[in-house]
Amino acid sequence: MTIQTKDYLFVRNKLLNKEEIAFLDVREEDPHAQEHPLFAANLPLSRIEIDAFAKLPKKNVPIVTLDDGEGFALLAAQRLVNLGYTDVSVYEGGVQGWKAAGGELFKDVNVPSKSFGELVEAKRHTPSLSAQEVKQLIDSKEDVVVVDVRRFDEYNTMSIPTGISVPGAELVLRLPELAPNPKTKVIVNCAGRTRSIIGTQSLINAGIPNEVNALRNGTIGWTLAGQALDKGQSRKFQEVSEDTKNDAAQRARSVADKAGVKRASLEDIQNWKTQSDRTTYFFDTRTPEEFEAGHLPGFRSVPGGQLVQETEMVAPVRGARVVLVDPSGRGVRANMPASWLAQMAWDIYVLDGVKIADLTEKGIWQTPLPPLPKVESIDALTVSHWLKTDSNTIAIDFSTHANYVKGHIPGSWYALRSELSQAIKKIPQVDRYIITSSPSELSLFAAKELQALTKAEVLVLEGGNNAWIKSGLELEKGPTHLASPPLDRYKRPYEGTNVDPAAMQAYLDWEFGLVEQLGKDGTHHFWVL
Template sequence: MSYQTKNYSFVRNKLLNKEEIAFLDVREEDPHAREHPLFAANLPLSRIEIDAYAKMPRKDVPIVTLDDGEGYAELAAQRLSALGFSNVSVLDGGVQGWKAAGGEVFKDVNVPSKSFGELVESKRHTPSLSAQEVKQLIDNKEDVVVVDVRRFDEYNTMSIPTGISVPGAELVLRLPELAPNPKTKIIVNCAGRTRSIIGTQSLINAGIPNEVNALRNGTIGWTLAGQELDKGQSRKFKEVGEETTAQAAQRARSVADRAGVKRATLADIAQWKSQAERTTYFFDTRTPEEYEAGHLPGFRSVPGGQLVQETEMVAPVRGARVVLVDPSGGSVRANMPASWLAQMAWDVYVLDHVQTADLSEKGLWKAPLPTLPQLETVDAVTVSHWLKTDSNTIAIDFSTHANYVKGHIPGSWYALRSQLTEAIAKIPQVDRYVLTSTPAELSAFVAPEFQALTQAEVVVLEGGNAAWVAAELDLEKGPSHLASPPLDRYKRPYEGTSVDPAAMQAYLDWEFGLVEQLGKDGTHHFWVL
């Protein structure tokens, strides 16, 4: 089946007119990160059934799929149409067609947010200190507090000595009690540049009385200066009192108002949920733990700092409406991220007047999924028995490479769904294959495709890897038995503790060039408060 194609001008006009469009790069993350248009959100072909309904809640939103000539864009269009999306096209000529038409292409991931961060620094001259200057302050035992605005797991991997984990959206709420003396100097750090720029500028915009500086170039800058990072730290922000919350709420509301953030009520939410002609995203910006303890129905847990950093990962429909809620903490953690999203040209609202009684749902957010194919499934204990006693059974894991390396069924193979034909050729031929994954549903969607490529019996592990762990069965760690290259994850030059200094420097040089690239692209509508 062939699909309508859309060209560079069609996509560009949608972006320039702020009309809704889901421009989807359906390659795996690594090839996506090598070059793509600014607002081409990465939604890999492998995960379309898992992600599509959450990321594109409106079935008739204009969707344009993109690849680099691999044939994935057509396959993705086919899958999206089968899921009920009615307005799906393929970008004419893919990445090469975009470039040939004069379109700008960008490297790396989360590029809209990173380029926006660079724009903020260039317009506001966000203050920063070098790694050497910050180390001197710490060594001299000066009155200084270092706050790390990344996710806690990133902070825990490696951090600046004395640093405290305060993920971005928490800053304006938590800082007054971490540094009650206005003479205390505040240093804001992330791994590279974006989140420390946004964090520093958030505190300045909110009128915090302390002197605030970003750690220039983050943990990368620290490492390039030949300075040691801490590992395995667990210092976290504390709860704050009512008076601090009330003051932070006023500050954050003032910033949101200046940025043109709109306000919403529960009655608006009910109306927007049933609105057919407009895409609306509903995000709860508190910590995951607070969300799990009680949240509004239909809201997804996306902590505010990560939302500003990774917007296109949860909201790929450019031109959509975004609603944020922080039912505790005086809406600080909704108003501050909303102020940034407004400057990134999103149509953004903060939901007011939410009562504890309204938080009627508990537990983790569950992605809306299509009906699973009818398949033969098997429980974890039986699979364990087969693998120990029958050399003609092999388990194949379709999780992310990172999840597979952390722990997988002993002897199982890692495979990428988008590389299925190539993977099967590398895996030994046996009489029975057991498919598993995290999330469990992914292997269910792979199974019919897998069965079409083999005469062997294909069964799915019921409950996936989570069921194996719940049954307290052994796990194997490490990158053994790779039937596919790990293309699903682009290795960021600021991750982990063993990164080549040349790659770090190249990453910083790339970030410095983003403002110029934004100017050439011209579709972003970004502005700075």
């Protein structure tokens, strides 16, 4: 199979002309985070069959794969062609080729959003208070409300004392009842900078009467100031009245209109779903619980605050059309994120006129998958018996490292699919390997690759790790038996409670430099309301 190559000018021209392109860094997340072009979205080789149909809904979108000389880009391109994609190329020269051609390289993850957040602060001088100032307000029992705009699980891990979990897109809808007195000071925090800047500026843009400030540098700033964080908190926003919803809806719609957000109807959605010359993403920006209770067919659950923070994770095709919907919040949680995505130069629409009766699907979003390979499988109870009685049987787990550490089949080995040829050298040689993963479908694709590397019998655990857990079988926790390095997750300097202060400070210094990097890159089309 001959795969074409593309150069710097091809990719750059696509970005400058706002034409569709999926520029995909197919390395694992950690090497991706070390350095990559601004709009090179991370879609690891390990997960291409699992993620491609959701992230690349149009089969003829121009795709350019990127690596750093490991050979992953060519393998990824071949897999994409096998999945039916018709316009697939490899970026010639890899990451270093981009740099040699004069391209800017960026560190970390979610860089488009983070650099945009810094641009917003630079242009709008978004107000903020230091950790010491905020602690003083709390300690002196001032009339102040602290709202944490991260995902609930991040808030639950560590939070500012008195903080309430209000994920970003919920702010304009929920804050009026959390701080009904316009004299109440509002502090918006995240882990670092981006989400608190965007959250603070959202409230200001929406004309909320309270004084609003970001907690400068978030939980990182709090920690670097030597101040203690709470752990395990569960304070959440509550439902709001119809009057509050109506007022928030007007405010959010006004901001969206100013940002040039376009409107869509259900008829448009039906047309766009079948359109062959345009990529369209359909996102429901409410809470996952509301989505599961009822949603529109074809829409994916992506809460609005995280969508602004992690756009390229769910929408890697730059230049695509994006449609947001919030049927039960009067559109607030669609219009506010849409206003930001418009400023980030997305072709953005909000779907209007949706009735509760239109929400005909229930349950979690189902990932669209290609036909699955036929592989011999075995049930969990049999596997458990073999592992206990037969020393010539070993389980290999292809889940993410984070999921593996949380709990895996006792005695199993962790391996990265992209590193399998190296991993197999570290795993003991036996007569039978059982492959498992979360999601279970990943095992089916890895099984044939493992079979090509060994003479042993290779079987797949039917239903993967979920089936093991449902069978009531025990799990082992911790980073035991690692046959591959945990490259699939970049350790963010703002996650968890035991991060080196020097790494935190380095992260903040990096964020401060992003606006200058944006200027050097020149492909972003960002603007600020």
